[in-house]
Amino acid sequence: MSRRVTTRDDIAAVIALYKANHVLREISAQTGVALRVVQTLVKRFRDLGEDELPAPLPKSGRPKLLFPRTLKVISRQVWSNPSLTAREVREKPPSSESRLGYKSFRARRKPLLTKRQKENRVKFCKKYEVWDLETWRSVLWSDEATFSVTGSSGGRVYRPPTQTRTSHSTL
CATH class of the missing domain: 1.10.10 (Arc Repressor Mutant, subunit A)
Structure with a gap:
């Protein structure tokens, strides 16, 4: 009804x-x-x-608290950066994702390695396969960076339920 x-x-x-x-x-x-x-x-x-x-x-x-123009601004913000948190959106103009039709979703996992990427990795390995231990010791190793090879570490994105899970909302 x-x-x-x-x-x-x-x-x-x-x-x-x-x-x-x-x-x-x-x-x-x-x-x-x-x-x-x-x-x-x-x-x-x-x-x-x-x-x-x-x-x-x-x-x-209850009457709406936000003007249509404010809703447009918020909608544009969330569209341009779907991983914004509700707090970050609220700090700019007042927020209301649910009234805009946006819902919070777990960010889509990034795709696994493609065939071309796998081939490039094999080429890299074969190129440096002949290096001896002394050559490898001369390489400067940096273990400061942390990254996830298989996908996001639990990020959230805001998007309308009707929108497809595009790379735009992929972490």
Whole structure:
């Protein structure tokens, strides 16, 4: 069951068809407004005296705190850098990923080695296979860098659920 907002145009179309003596089910089918809503609109129209259209009811619930422009800015930020944390997004303008349609996902693992990369590694190994121990000792080794060969170390990305898992949101 949808909670679609009934606009003034919908109300005018329903009342015009009602005045033309259409059956309520036909009105519902032609306008796309639910039958129960059509029944309620016709009842309100009759109660008002049949000379003015019933006004759409005010929307219930808490009003939105963010302006549409702010939502656009946040949406653009998350699109350009999906690995932003909610705290980082919140520090700029106020955040609301769920209202924008973004959800937090585990970042996609990077692809494993391709055939070409494997061939290049074998070439590298064969090139330096003939080195003796003294030559290897002259190489300056640096063990400061940490990296993951098989994928991300648990990063999160924000993206709409309908978006495919592209390299854009891969860590």
